[in-house]
Amino acid sequence: MRDIPVNLNGYKLVIVEPPAPKMRDDGKGGLMPVTDQQGVTQFVVALFAKLRVGPGERAPKGEEIKVTLATDPGDGFGEDVRVELLDAKLNPYQIDNGQGRVSSGIAFKAMGLKPVGGPVQRGGGGDK
Incomplete structure (x- = not known):
């Protein structure tokens, strides 16, 4: 299965590494x-994803995810900006290194980013 649609509306997504061109080793x-x-x-782009919870509830530990974007998101997506993913999808993968070790996981991708509100407030209240 490829390009499985995923709904991350129940999560706060905050940029921890701004968008940059995806690079690969050229072998040279x-x-x-x-x-x-x-x-x-x-x-x-690297995002910190944390479950949104109701008043009085404690959110479980969040996680950093990397998302491949199909388009240049443009300006305005610096560190600590809350975003939504446009047309988010995930792809499971499995890589065999040929020596008996297999790595597997999921890779996130999206068409782009959409800002949500302003920067995240750190310390003295606000979203964490």
Whole structure:
């Protein structure tokens, strides 16, 4: 299964690493940008995802996720900005290193980002 739609509306998503072009080792000691099948450069953003809870409830520990973006999100997506993912999907993967070790997980991707409110307030109240 590929490109499984995912609804992350129940989570607060906060940028911890601003969007940047996704890079891959070119095999010659350098890096080259990752592109899709049409040659469009892909971007990557790191988000902190934390479950939204009701008043008086305690949220479980959050997690950092990396999301591949199909488009350049543009300006205004710096650190600590709350966002929503546009057309979010996930893909399970499994990689066998050929020596008996297998890694598996899920990879997130989205068409883009949408800002939600302003920057996250740290310390003295506000969202954490």
